[in-house]
Amino acid sequence: MKRLKLVVTVCALGAAMPVMGQQVPTMGMKPEMTEVWEPEVQVVTPGRLPGEAPSDAILLFDGIDLAEEWTDAKGNAPGWKVEDGVVTVVRGAGEIRTKRKFSDFQLHIEWRSPAEVSGESQGRGNSGVFLQENYEVQILDNYHNRTYRNGQAGSLYKQYPPLVNVCRPPGEWQSYDIIYTAPSFHKDGTFREPPKVTVLHNGVVVQNGVSLRGPTEYIGIPEYTVVPHGPGSIVLQDHGNPVSFRNIWIREL
Numbered sequence: 001m002k003r004l005k006l007v008v009t010v011c012a013l014g015a016a017m018p019v020m021g022q023q024v025p026t027m028g029m030k031p032e033m034t035e036v037w038e039p040e041v042q043v044v045t046p047g048r049l050p051g052e053a054p055s056d057a058i059l060l061f062d063g064i065d066l067a068e069e070w071t072d073a074k075g076n077a078p079g080w081k082v083e084d085g086v087v088t089v090v091r092g093a094g095e096i097r098t099k100r101k102f103s104d105f106q107l108h109i110e111w112r113s114p115a116e117v118s119g120e121s122q123g124r125g126n127s128g129v130f131l132q133e134n135y136e137v138q139i140l141d142n143y144h145n146r147t148y149r150n151g152q153a154g155s156l157y158k159q160y161p162p163l164v165n166v167c168r169p170p171g172e173w174q175s176y177d178i179i180y181t182a183p184s185f186h187k188d189g190t191f192r193e194p195p196k197v198t199v200l201h202n203g204v205v206v207q208n209g210v211s212l213r214g215p216t217e218y219i220g221i222p223e224y225t226v227v228p229h230g231p232g233s234i235v236l237q238d239h240g241n242p243v244s245f246r247n248i249w250i251r252e253l
């Protein structure tokens with residue numbers, strides 16, 4: 001029986017475009033006919049250590065000056081404490097948000113819940129990373145601390161529990177690597193394409209390209225609160241617990 005192969009990239013070579021799904025014989029084709037050389041892929045220098053920013057990243061916190069890239073909710077200088085290259089939530093100072101706004105991105109952020117354990121369930125080491133101001137990746141100390149599964153560390157709050165719990169003990173640094181695709185909207189305000197999120201917690205996949213139903217709500221049904229939006233800030237939550245952050249960088253995709 002004659003063997004046939006599906007060819008989908010021939011159009012990039014200026015050859016006759018096959019109908020999608022049509023089977024085209026490879027007979028007579030050469031390997032170089034399916035090679036794409038231009039434009040050359042951009043060269044980026046990776047970090048030498050895991051978590052180190054690659055050369056094309058925007059550094060969102062340099063360990064010294066938080067006000068360079070962040071404000072509080074009112075647009076003023078943030079009231080969180082910066083010390084020894086680390087920024088820590090100050091209870092009551094409110095959230096902080098990036099001055100820059102983003103659409104699709106890769107975000108790296110390192111966080112640490114307080115070494116001194118206090119509180120339980122949602123009250124222990126609670127903060128959060130809001131993507132485009134609307135969609136929270138939960139930060140919580142879930143090391144030997146049960147809470148509702150769709151509200152624990154690495155969850156997309158009240159929509160997707162993390163696949164696994166990879167929390168390190170309180171007081172140890174942990175990382176999130178978040179890959180985010182912004183939504184698009186229909187004219188009636190509903191999602192045409194919902195936001196899509198992948199999260200690695202301490203290098204382990206805990207969210208694999210999930211599609212959000214709407215903003216991550218504390219109370220209520222996400223679908224009912226969808227409001228069309230453009231690029232948005234990264235927001236870090238003040239939930240009253242002294243959670244710390246360092247080494248925050250982002251790459252626009």
Ligand code: MG
Binds near residue numbers: 128
């Ligand atoms: Mg939170």
